[in-house]
Amino acid sequence: MSGLPAGRHFFRGDDGYEAARSATVWHARVPERYPEVIVQAVDADDIIAGLHYAKSNGHNVSIVSGGHSFAASHLRDGAVLLDVSRLNHATIDVEKSRAVVGPGKGGSLLMADLQEQGLFFPGGHCKGVCLGGYLLQGGYGWNSRIYGPACESVIGVDVVTADGEQIHCNEDNHADLYWAARGAGSGFFGVVTSYHLKLYPRPAVCGTSAYLYPFELADEVYTWARSIGAEVDPRVELQAVASRGEPTMGIESPVISFASPAFADSEEEAEKALAIFGSCPVADKALVKIPYMPTDLPTWYDIAMTHYLSDHYYAVDNMWTSASAADLLPGIRNILDTMPPHPAHFLWLNWGPVPRRQDMAYSVEDDIYLALYGSWKDPADEAKYADWAQSNMAAMSHLASGIQLADENLGRRPARFASDEAMARLDEVRAAYDPDGLFNSWMGRL
Ligand SMILES: Cc1cc2nc3c(=O)[nH]c(=O)nc-3n(C[C@H](O)[C@H](O)[C@H](O)COP(=O)(O)OP(=O)(O)OC[C@H]3O[C@@H](n4cnc5c(N)ncnc54)[C@H](O)[C@@H]3O)c2cc1C
Incomplete structure (x- = not known):
């Protein structure tokens, strides 16, 4: 038996x-x-x-x-x-603005539950992503420039340890394990059975602006995006998605789409926060120019999912950087020149300036996040496209301060995802909670 x-x-x-x-x-x-x-x-x-x-x-x-x-x-x-995908419970305490959720709960499903009750959490941008892995690795979600990576809103974690003990950890109890659970990602050494989350009031408005530029304007738009970093209102996720087409806008040619949500208390505030997109020096050359439109989260989830098709093959890689636009542009030009067909894409995200964070294993981030999502539908295209993300990120690694675990490719390209101090402490905490190395760890590390 x-x-x-x-x-x-x-x-x-x-x-x-x-x-x-x-x-x-x-x-x-x-x-x-x-x-x-x-x-x-x-x-x-x-x-x-x-x-x-x-x-x-x-x-x-x-x-x-x-x-x-x-x-x-x-x-x-x-x-x-x-x-553990079947551990998908969610209990929401509206009065206390707290939730207890299972690791198999989809982030978008939690967001829908919360929205109905006037609450909010920095859940991830796509359907299907579950809180299990999302919160362990950090969690870059809706309005995360305000709330921080979602793991900062994890106030406790229920864990089954290597010796089969069920424990609750938080800042007072098994504090080391709680520290590790917020950033260790796939290197975590325990089984999370519930997360205890801090929730926020639902912002009244989710407004959006959209400016789409042809690849030929790449130098101008990325130089501008880099230059305005510190000025972008933290309620705005300034992201640029470059792809060989944008079906949601009926565009079949290569475009760089600056389409960003802003969460605010009123339409006027959201519109004001998004006005910065009009300051791009080539804004008048945009193929599509929508300074402001009211939107909502369900629409945003649908837009995001047009880039992630489950019948496609994916190979990804990424980097954090604070390099100048001039230093980044040669690499970016090569990314655009060699990009596989849609839905493959290149994400540029203005994330910084990074505020002081809580003490947790999550410890590497920077002004700008770059991520490549290589994809193809025909398995015969593996040889043609599988290396696109990795080789382009490797070529730019001298400009990187590290990577995100969200889009990690550690098995093929080990890279820095936590500070040296955090890595040393993770090793110590692992040795205490999993001395025999029962749990598999990251597929690669420096
Ligand atoms: C389409 C798509 C969109 C994404 N969008 C975002 C985004 O907007 N923001 C963002 O931050 N990330 C995003 N990601 C990355 C995603 O958050 C991570 O890949 C995350 O790890 C996924 O969580 P999961 O539970 O679905 O995955 P899994 O593959 O199940 O988990 C990843 C790893 O976490 C560990 N793990 C998972 N569950 C547990 C548990 N219960 N106990 C202990 N260890 C566990 C395991 O080591 C596992 O290998 C996206 C990924 C995809 C594919």
Whole structure:
């Protein structure tokens, strides 16, 4: 007897194993890495049974919640894979502005629940991303320039540890583990069963502006975007998405889309915050120019999802930087010249100036975030496009201060994602909570 939950586990070779394995990866590029057994946990007892089986049989353990790690970091040969996507509970306390949510709860679903109750959380920008992985790695969400990475709004975490103990950690209790859970990402050494979240009042208005420029104006628009960094109202996410087409606007030629939401108390305030987009020196050459339109979060989720198609293969990479536009432009030109067809895209995000953060494992960020999302639909195009993101980021790595774990590619290109002090402390805390190295860690590190 394995002791694993009956009807909810699949050994390699079992009927249903491959369906259970591929269901843990959101896109078509399911890596050739095969866990020994997949346990579809519905509660902490199932998790504890999985941990016990792993220890008794000499396996490592991986965990998956929403399976939106682009690299499918949870798929490891020979591991016990704990699929906790079914732990998707959410209890919202409106009066106290608090929520307790399971790791399998989709961020967009939580946002919808909260919106109905006049509340808000810096949830991620896409449907399907679950809080399990999102909060561990930081969490760049709606209005995150105001609230900080979402992990700053995690006030407690329920964890099953390597020895099968169920603990609650916060700043007073198991404070080291709480510190690690906010930034360790796929290197976390415990199974999160609930997050305790701080919530915010729902902003009254979500306004949007949209300016779309042809690739030929890249030098002008990125130079301008870099120059206004410190002036951008923190309620505005200044992001530019470059792609070989923008179907939401009916455009089939290569465009750089500056389409940004602003969350504010009134339309006037949102419009004022977004007025900065009109200051681009080539604004009059924009293919589309919408200084302001009222929008809402459901519309934004739909727009975001046009870039992430689950029947496509994805390979991503990224970097933080504070380099000048002049230094960045040669690399950016190459990114644009070599970009695969839509929905592949290049994201530029004005994130800084970065304020002082809480003390947590999350410790690397910078003025500008650049991320490349390579994608293709025909598996035969793998050789043509799979290296686009990685090779372009490698070529610009001398300008990088680090990477985000959100779009990590550590298995292929190890890079810095936490400060040296944070990495040393993560190793210490891991040694205390997982001395035998039961949990698999990042697929690569410097
Ligand atoms: C389409 C798309 C859009 C995205 N948009 C954003 C965005 O707007 N902002 C942002 O910050 N990120 C974004 N991301 C990145 C995303 O937040 C991360 O990949 C995150 O890890 C996904 O969480 P998940 O639970 O869905 O993924 P998973 O693949 O399930 O989790 C990633 C890793 O986290 C660990 N983990 C997951 N659950 C647990 C648990 N319960 N206990 C312990 N460890 C666990 C595991 O090591 C796992 O390999 C996006 C990704 C995609 C694919």
